[in-house]
Amino acid sequence: MPRRTDFSFAMRSFMKDEARDMADKTLRTASALAEAELISSDRIAQLQSIAAQYAIAISPAIVDLIDPSDQHDPIARQFVPDPAERVVSPHERADPIGDDAHSPVDGLVHRYADRVLLKLVYVCPVYCRFCFRREMVGPRGRRALSAEAIAAAYAYIRAHPEIWEVILTGGDPLVLSPRRLRAVARDLAAIEHVKVLRVHTRVPIASPARVTRDLVRALKVQGKAAYVVLHANHPRELTSEALAACARFIDAGIPMLSQTVLLRGVNDDAETLGKLMRRLVEGRIKPYYLHHADLAPGTAHLRTTIADGQALMRQLRGHHSGLCQPAYVLDIPGGSGKVPIGPQYLAAEPDESAGPVRYQIEDVSGVRHTYPPE
Numbered sequence: 001m002p003r004r005t006d007f008s009f010a011m012r013s014f015m016k017d018e019a020r021d022m023a024d025k026t027l028r029t030a031s032a033l034a035e036a037e038l039i040s041s042d043r044i045a046q047l048q049s050i051a052a053q054y055a056i057a058i059s060p061a062i063v064d065l066i067d068p069s070d071q072h073d074p075i076a077r078q079f080v081p082d083p084a085e086r087v088v089s090p091h092e093r094a095d096p097i098g099d100d101a102h103s104p105v106d107g108l109v110h111r112y113a114d115r116v117l118l119k120l121v122y123v124c125p126v127y128c129r130f131c132f133r134r135e136m137v138g139p140r141g142r143r144a145l146s147a148e149a150i151a152a153a154y155a156y157i158r159a160h161p162e163i164w165e166v167i168l169t170g171g172d173p174l175v176l177s178p179r180r181l182r183a184v185a186r187d188l189a190a191i192e193h194v195k196v197l198r199v200h201t202r203v204p205i206a207s208p209a210r211v212t213r214d215l216v217r218a219l220k221v222q223g224k225a226a227y228v229v230l231h232a233n234h235p236r237e238l239t240s241e242a243l244a245a246c247a248r249f250i251d252a253g254i255p256m257l258s259q260t261v262l263l264r265g266v267n268d269d270a271e272t273l274g275k276l277m278r279r280l281v282e283g284r285i286k287p288y289y290l291h292h293a294d295l296a297p298g299t300a301h302l303r304t305t306i307a308d309g310q311a312l313m314r315q316l317r318g319h320h321s322g323l324c325q326p327a328y329v330l331d332i333p334g335g336s337g338k339v340p341i342g343p344q345y346l347a348a349e350p351d352e353s354a355g356p357v358r359y360q361i362e363d364v365s366g367v368r369h370t371y372p373p374e
């Protein structure tokens with residue numbers, strides 16, 4: 001039998017830590033944003049009604065990154081509520097990537113055969129205004145998994161030998177104490193066919209001091225590979241403290257990847273995106289995904305078009321090392337999974353002669369070539 005993991009206790013202990021370390025300094029209300037001069041006081045009432053639906057949390061590390069004098073600050077745009085969130089466009093939906101359609105047991109998403117998502121908690125150190133799980137996370141969101149739900153998730157994973165990788169996501173799993181994370185990592189590692197643990201997190205940026213050596217050690221399990229995937233959207237987020245927190249994982253033998261959400265007014269220009277990718281690589285973090293922003297309710301003002309995303313990817317490819325190239329991906333609404341969405345450099349020529357297939361291939365300067373050459 002796996003050890004039981006009491007997540008209610010875990011959450012209480014997290015809240016205690018937070019209360020001690022930063023909760024009193026994390027901004028959680030429109031009034032607190034006004035006091036910190038991140039919004040003007042005449043916007044409090046308007047933003048309070050948005051906050052009643054979608055939680056606010058801006059940690060001290062993130063507050064420090066915001067320039068309150070800049071109306072278009074790219075960090076503020078990610079975390080300070082906007083009246084535009086009231087506008088829900090016709091295609092937006094509460095569960096844009098269809099987690100629930102692929103959830104055989106509470107907290108577990110089995111969309112692809114060889115891997116599952118395990119959502120232990122639904123709280124984060126910060127709440128992003130574009131979050132694709134914004135209907136699930138936050139104090140009014142879903143509850144952390146109970147001990148029984150965790151046991152059911154383990155039982156499901158144990159009964160499915162095709163599951164090779166478990167991805168801890170949520171919410172942010174690194175809000176849990178090292179003791180709880182260690183218990184989860186060990187319980188999962190005890191399942192023979194699970195070979196890889198992956199953690200998706202914003203903590204090294206939002207709360208870098210939380211990445212202690214104890215927390216890093218908690219994710220290391222004998223005989224299994226652990227990866228940490230950092231959510232980073234703007235080069236300013238990669239402060240020396242954030243990079244030092246990441247280095248603690250990497251130096252301990254836990255490789256890091258990144259995921260970035262393409263956001264209008266935050267990182268939708270070639271210079272910012274290129275700088276972000278370079279900083280990640282300089283910090284030994286391999287850019288993994290550039291997500292086209294999902295159809296979460298009230299987020300249209302932050303989404304770009306796919307054509308814009310493809311044009312940015314072309315510029316990245318043209319000007320930066322292969323190490324700096326993430327895959328530009330879209331999670332197909334409804335739960336059909338994630339696919340790369342270009343840009344395309346290769347097109348097959350119509351096969352008129354039934355001879356060998358020939359291709360038209362475009363180089364990074366836009367020049368077309370025939371392959372194989374004539």
Ligand code: SF4
Pocket residue numbers: 123124126127128130131132133134137170171172202231
């Ligand atoms: S950290 Fe991730 S899960 Fe949490 S609010 Fe941001 S995008 Fe959503």
